[in-house]
Amino acid sequence: MAVARRRIDPADGQAALSQWAAGAVPPSDAVPAAPAAPAVPRSVIATAVRYSLEEVTARAPGNSVEVRVPPFGVTQCVEGPRHTRGTPPNVIECDAATWLAMVTGRLSWADAVSAGRVAASGLRADLSALLPL
Numbered sequence: 001m002a003v004a005r006r007r008i009d010p011a012d013g014q015a016a017l018s019q020w021a022a023g024a025v026p027p028s029d030a031v032p033a034a035p036a037a038p039a040v041p042r043s044v045i046a047t048a049v050r051y052s053l054e055e056v057t058a059r060a061p062g063n064s065v066e067v068r069v070p071p072f073g074v075t076q077c078v079e080g081p082r083h084t085r086g087t088p089p090n091v092i093e094c095d096a097a098t099w100l101a102m103v104t105g106r107l108s109w110a111d112a113v114s115a116g117r118v119a120a121s122g123l124r125a126d127l128s129a130l131l132p133l
Contacts, residue, residue, distance in 0.1 A: 006054055013051025020048045021104050024097075046072045049096050052103040055133050065124050068093040080124055090122030105132035 008016075023040040049072040056067060057077045064080030066088045076088070094102075098117040101107035109128040112118045120126065 006058075008047060008051040008054055010051070012047060013055070016044045016047035016051060017100070017104065019044050020100050021106075024100070024104075024106070045096050045100070048100055048103075049073050052100065052133060056127070056130055059133075060130055064088075065090040065092060065122070065127075067127070069096055069099045072096055078124055088122075090124040092118060092120045092125050092127060094118040102127075102131045103133050 020040050049069050053067060053069065053073045053075040057075045060077045060079070062079035063076045065078040066074060066076050068074045068091065070093070078090075080090075094112065094117055098107065098112055102109060102112055102118075107117075109118070109126070109131050113120055
């Protein structure tokens, strides 16, 4: 299997994740699936999202699941059947605040999915074993 190509330097990615985590307001106990937007620049959010998508792909290489975090990035990961045309059968999509909350362990995969913060379709569309990073 080919090694994932990195566009974000790991040190820069870790720094962006740390900066996001320091600026993020912890989710309320009353609404655990609705993380507050962090008070960090959009460029830091973009770097943190792109780095974490690359990291998921590095840890679970493959092409059977497409993970979308609009408008910042998309990746394919997880071993299994490769899709080549049209919409893939296994798709995960969420906003950046939800994605980064799951990546950093502030929000569990199960809580995010049950609260409707993550749209996941397909038999392989489950990243609970990979998150948090």
